[in-house]
Amino acid sequence: MLQLKNVDCGYGVFQAVHNLSFSVEQGQIFALLGPNGAGKSSTIMSIAGHVKLFAGSLHFDGQDISSLLARERVRKGIAVAPEGRRLFPDLTIEENLTVGGYSQSKVKEAVNRDMVFSLFPRLTERLRQPAGTLSGGEQQMLAIGRAMMAEPRLLMIDEVSLGLMPKMVDVCYNAIRHLKSQGVTILLVEQNTKRALDVADQVCVLESGNAVWQGSADEAKKDPDLIEAFLGMTKESAA
Ligand SMILES: Nc1ncnc2c1ncn2[C@@H]1O[C@H](COP(=O)(O)OP(=O)(O)OP(=O)(O)O)[C@@H](O)[C@H]1O
Numbered sequence: 001m002l003q004l005k006n007v008d009c010g011y012g013v014f015q016a017v018h019n020l021s022f023s024v025e026q027g028q029i030f031a032l033l034g035p036n037g038a039g040k041s042s043t044i045m046s047i048a049g050h051v052k053l054f055a056g057s058l059h060f061d062g063q064d065i066s067s068l069l070a071r072e073r074v075r076k077g078i079a080v081a082p083e084g085r086r087l088f089p090d091l092t093i094e095e096n097l098t099v100g101g102y103s104q105s106k107v108k109e110a111v112n113r114d115m116v117f118s119l120f121p122r123l124t125e126r127l128r129q130p131a132g133t134l135s136g137g138e139q140q141m142l143a144i145g146r147a148m149m150a151e152p153r154l155l156m157i158d159e160v161s162l163g164l165m166p167k168m169v170d171v172c173y174n175a176i177r178h179l180k181s182q183g184v185t186i187l188l189v190e191q192n193t194k195r196a197l198d199v200a201d202q203v204c205v206l207e208s209g210n211a212v213w214q215g216s217a218d219e220a221k222k223d224p225d226l227i228e229a230f231l232g233m234t235k236e237s238a239a
Helices: 041-047 070-076 093-100 106-119 123-124 136-146 166-181 193-199 217-222 224-229
Strands: 001-012 014-024 029-033 052-060 079-083 154-157 186-187 202-207 209-217
Touching: 001 041, 001 202, 014 041, 014 052, 014 209, 029 041, 029 193, 029 217, 041 052, 041 070, 041 079, 041 154, 041 186, 052 209, 070 079, 070 166, 079 136, 093 106, 106 123, 106 136, 106 166, 136 154, 166 186, 166 193, 193 217, 202 217, 209 217
Parallel strands: 029 186, 029 202, 079 154, 154 186
Antiparallel strands: 001 014, 001 052, 202 209
């Protein structure tokens, strides 16, 4: 569904990602892992069209999307719940969702809103609450919900569990599993390696802007060098 071929991307003259290639298959969960500053966010933001592609190409459903504007990529079916959630803090839950569904008809917007509320019932209790006053977990639900309002076929979520209580992390990962069961392809960025390996099908580990390991999540769990060198977990906790 999504192919990155020899992607270089970055900011101004600074290159954050070097010669990165990977493929995400339809219906899979693909996890981008690695330490702080490895280039994970830059990668997904370049797929979304918010970070400049210096070289290489991005294909989605067989079409080269490398030169499309961010909003055109949303229309193709790519949505992102970015790092730091980037909600509109003064707008309510309802209004943030409306912004996410701007590309949809009114009828579809209503259907998608109901889908988001069944995914995260907690949001329905706080419809008119400004996003800036929500807890971290509620903000992450809203960020994922807002991305889902565009009815994406590829949902990218940056730092799923960062700063969340374990219970909220469970809510978000249950939603991710549910979306996968509905046929949504998911590309996630995660610092919590164990959580990511529990749901992912495929994994790419980045370090200093380079891919240092790629393979299945099952292989990643069994690879002691990978786990200790790049992912900072003990073998026991990965099992
Ligand atoms: N807006 C920006 N302008 C310039 N450099 C940036 C910008 N955003 C990120 N970088 C740099 O790009 C590199 C990769 O950052 P990126 O945020 O993609 O890493 P990451 O793996 O997502 O890390 P983290 O988990 O800390 O967010 C870092 O060296 C970072 O300082």
